[in-house]
Amino acid sequence: MSAFTRRPLAARGDAWAVATPHAAASDVAAEVLRGGGNAVDAALAAAAMLTVVYPNQCSVGGDLLALVGTRDGDVRFVNASGRSPRAVDVASLTSSYDLMPVLGALPVTVPGVVAGWGVLAETWGSRPLAAALAPAEAAAREGVPVAPGLAHDLARESGSLARDPGMRGVFFADGEVLAAGQTLRQPHLARSLARIGSEGPAAMYGGEVGASLVKLLAAGGSAMTEEDFATHTVELSPALAAEYDGVEYLSAGANSQGLYFLQGLKALDVVRTVRGPLDPLGRDAGLVASVLARTAGDRDRHCADPEWSSAPVDHLLSDAYARHIAEHALAGTAVDLLGRRKATGDTVAVVVADADGTWVSLIQSVFHGFGAALLDPATGIVLHNRGASFSLDPASPNALAGGKRPLHTLMPVLVREGGELVGAHGAMGGRAQPQVHTHMALHLAAGSAPEHAVSVPRWVLGAMEAGVTTGAGVVSTERDVPAAGVHAIERAGFTVRSLDAHDDGVGHGQLVRRVRRVAGDGRPHLAAAADPRADGSALAG
Known part of the structure; x- marks a missing residue:
């Protein structure tokens, strides 16, 4: 080769x-x-x-x-x-x-x-x-x-x-x-x-x-x-689903954190009805971070092998709970940020x-x-x-036990509109995968092309994985995140840590979407995009 x-x-x-x-x-x-x-x-x-x-x-x-x-x-x-x-x-x-x-x-x-x-x-x-x-x-x-x-x-x-x-x-x-x-x-x-x-x-x-x-x-x-x-x-099981701006996103339940991505999207959809289209790199960055922090907390409280401890899925994806999260974010209520482990x-x-x-x-x-x-x-x-x-705290739903599946960060995503599949999304990012997916979804909803949605500057809250104890409430931002977004995150009560541009510390995403041509006969076609933070490529035929 x-x-x-x-x-x-x-x-x-x-x-x-x-x-x-x-x-x-x-x-x-x-x-x-x-x-x-x-x-x-x-x-x-x-x-x-x-x-x-x-x-x-x-x-x-x-x-x-x-x-x-x-x-x-x-x-x-x-x-x-x-x-x-x-x-x-x-x-x-x-x-x-x-x-x-x-x-x-x-x-x-x-x-x-x-x-x-x-x-x-x-x-x-x-x-x-x-x-x-x-x-x-x-x-x-x-x-x-x-x-x-x-x-x-x-x-x-x-x-x-x-x-x-x-x-x-x-x-x-x-x-x-x-x-x-x-x-x-x-x-x-x-x-x-x-x-x-x-x-x-x-x-x-x-x-x-x-x-x-x-x-x-x-x-x-x-x-x-x-x-x-x-x-x-x-x-093999059915997927879970939630809507953002009329588009249905599907992800994984069970011991996957996919549920908590969907939960966050649903809450952000409520925020969108109040604020209009959301800009995660500008005025709305702090709001988005606050919602993601709350859903991450729910993940840490509930996500585990459902054979041992079932998450309250209906409640977490309910309209009432989405409104609750959105209202607290819009009110600027402080988020209980849990200390996490990093590697x-x-x-x-x-x-x-x-x-x-x-x-x-x-x-x-x-x-x-x-x-x-x-x-x-x-x-x-x-x-x-x-x-x-796994947790070694016996009170945790994700506590270690024999023959048990651990909390899983992996979370595949598909997208439907009008009952028809129109997208496949994937991301690297450990515990931050829901956040990477949220960034991509918000940019696509705002009209971005797939290649822009995966390459635009990004920020993530907290650590990706388990390892060494670190401070809570830290948002890692690529250095080209606009100043307005950085200030909005800080005003929401988070500490900002700067990263290089296109740093894989904010994860990387891959997208395939069915989109309409800008010019020509208007028929839909497939658009693929690979994140420049990795060594990948996008191909189509």
Whole structure:
């Protein structure tokens, strides 16, 4: 594979469109669509490629959530998130730690990516899973150039990566982490992808690939067993929905924070009826931040595995509660900002639409940068640390327990108008993903083109993920956020911290929307956009 080069960040087409955070993933998805595959086939090919070219952000050893919508407007939520070991010793962890560990074997839950791939291929795909994995397998075997985003994370996380023999064997050369443009070869990962292609998800859940991962985890003190892997299941359920300015947004419920994005949008729609179109970079920035802070608080109070503690969904999405949040924001009532934990957060979003009317928003992740900082030398697989989001407070609905799914930051989004699907949105940003989605939705509602909605300056409230305790109420703003927006945020009672322009500390988004042509016959077409904060591209045909 040739040296990494930038690709177009915006594209228009009549039949299909795709956007991902890495150009190689967009390329393989486009090849699938040009060859007659559908949106799910293309999303799977891109998702698999991303595990090879962006191992800092996603992995075969990570989790996956997705929304799939069909021509009839039906939307299904695919929840492949994994559970904690059934035999986890909660008392021992609680006595040894104040917060869940972030690195090592203890925060690793059952990886759900491969199971999610299998369900997507079987339920909606037109090609076997092996076909989707083949380009990724070849890329892992032959080598890929290290993209700038990967190089940045390798340098930043080099200390923790150097402590793991598996990581050193893959991402280091002559004692130093690989730099941008150098070749990353992953022959053991290639063999794992080939095995998964030939054996299906059984290779992970009851087969040799999963058994190797369990062996590594056991050596690190985890209670994970092969049975935990073998009994992993994927849930299919309806999506949740809320409207903003007459447009219906759909996202995930269960242990996903998608519900709280929808809750915020609904409250902001009430604010919109009072203020008119909202400007999150100008006079309305403080109002938007106040609403997002309140919904983040609800997430932290309620979001958990619904088998253990059900969130009051009907109440949180009710008209009355939306008005309550909006009225408090408009009145300038102080928000109870909870202290949060901070580290890096890494996720990839793949958004695709095809000529048959199928729409996909697929999100997969290792949680923190390079997950648990564990790479199994035998399989080449990086393990995520999704369990780091569990609470060790027994009173929390998200308290650690055996066989439980943790609060999940992943949240795919689709969009409907008049019962017809018109959009697929995805974002990286950890705990800030609802905020990134809110920014994009507000800009689109104000008439922005998709490429403007993903690239315009952005701010986010609070930390992305779990880790080191930090102050509450801090809004990170890119330096090109207008002064009016910064002042509005400060007047709302938040502390502002400045970031560089196009800093991935404010997350990055991908969009595909059906839009009307500015000129010509006025027929709708597909517009795709990739965020310049990543290494991605948007393609359409």
